[in-house]
Amino acid sequence: MLPEWVNNLTTKDKILETARMLFMKEGLEGVRMQMVADEAGVNKGLLHYYYKSKDKLFTAVFNKVTSDLLKSIGDIFDNEEVSLEEKIDYAVDAYFSFLSKNPRIPVFFIFEINRDSGILKRLGFGDKVKGLIESASHAFPNEKDPDFIFHFVFTLVSLSVFPFMVKPLLKEITGSEEKATTFLDSRRSIVKTTLKNMAIS
């Protein structure tokens, strides 16, 4: 159930990593401390020893996940000075690749910000995103206005994230996991084309 590499971590990190996987799938209230202990192969008492309470453990997980998420968006614009077309190809590929490796992050994040609307303020997440948009704008020809940049990135994220979030439905419609994955991949070129159309208009 757990990936191999988790076994090499310290007990504290092993707990955090296990909790991350469980919380991402089941949400805060769907997870039992006993589950985390069992999955991680450690004693339940240790969870409280290291993280004090379930809420604190959850917050630690949420922080980890959101920092991964922010970094992933930052990374996709972090490429050399090439043509706009190439930048778009690179960005879409990078984002799809991140989502393939972390398919649960978007649903988790979106569920949580809708359930507990204060969480973004507590983490100062709004400012971090603003900084990120700022730096993303450097990837574009500077004649474009800020509003356009924001809409452009927003479209990129919408089109890339949504297919991964509805993958269970795609699996049900297409009839198999493989066909759903194939469809996901066929979306990639649609996203690229759509963004290129948007950039030249």
Next chain:
Amino acid sequence: MLPEWVNNLTTKDKILETARMLFMKEGLEGVRMQMVADEAGVNKGLLHYYYKSKDKLFTAVFNKVTSDLLKSIGDIFDNEEVSLEEKIDYAVDAYFSFLSKNPRIPVFFIFEINRDSGILKRLGFGDKVKGLIESASHAFPNEKDPDFIFHFVFTLVSLSVFPFMVKPLLKEITGSEEKATTFLDSRRSIVKTTLKNMAIS
């Protein structure tokens, strides 16, 4: 907290409607039977009298929500024989309007299908969606191939639904509920333009 019209319902429906609102925000495990009873202004025993168990109540809610969701997609293509451009305008406006009235449905639905992957099969939801895509395809000039139709509808839904799901983040970034709503509205024309570009290519 509850809308006025709920008071006119039978006790059974009052419970269902209250449960729907709570489950949509908090998820299955985040809701207490006592909460539902208190919000609905009825006795907790009645919840079991009418719905037997929490799980059964939840399933009743999920059924109600998904049938609303399916109907909303069906409706947006249910317009007269006008030009493709007008159809797109109509479809986007109709879908945005539905989402404004039911902003929580997408997050709820997506969270649930990812948490309990068997739920779609149990409800026969895949077939219902396939039938819907079929009927949606009649809204398009018949020279288009089925794959294109599917991608087109998928793009429409992706671009429309995503902004509503991240509204708490938009609120945090823009600084106020009103500005977030304004941004949501500015997305509407982007979605229309994007779809028109896609249709003519």
Next chain:
DNA sequence: GTCTATACGGCGATAGAC
């Protein structure tokens, strides 16, 4: 149909031995 009282289990959390 509606309400009260209560049974029963599960869960988060702590104390304390090793």
Next chain:
DNA sequence: GTCTATCGCCGTATAGAC
């Protein structure tokens, strides 16, 4: 640091009066 035992509460569900 790790493990066992246990406390106390909370939540679902039921029994039974009205």
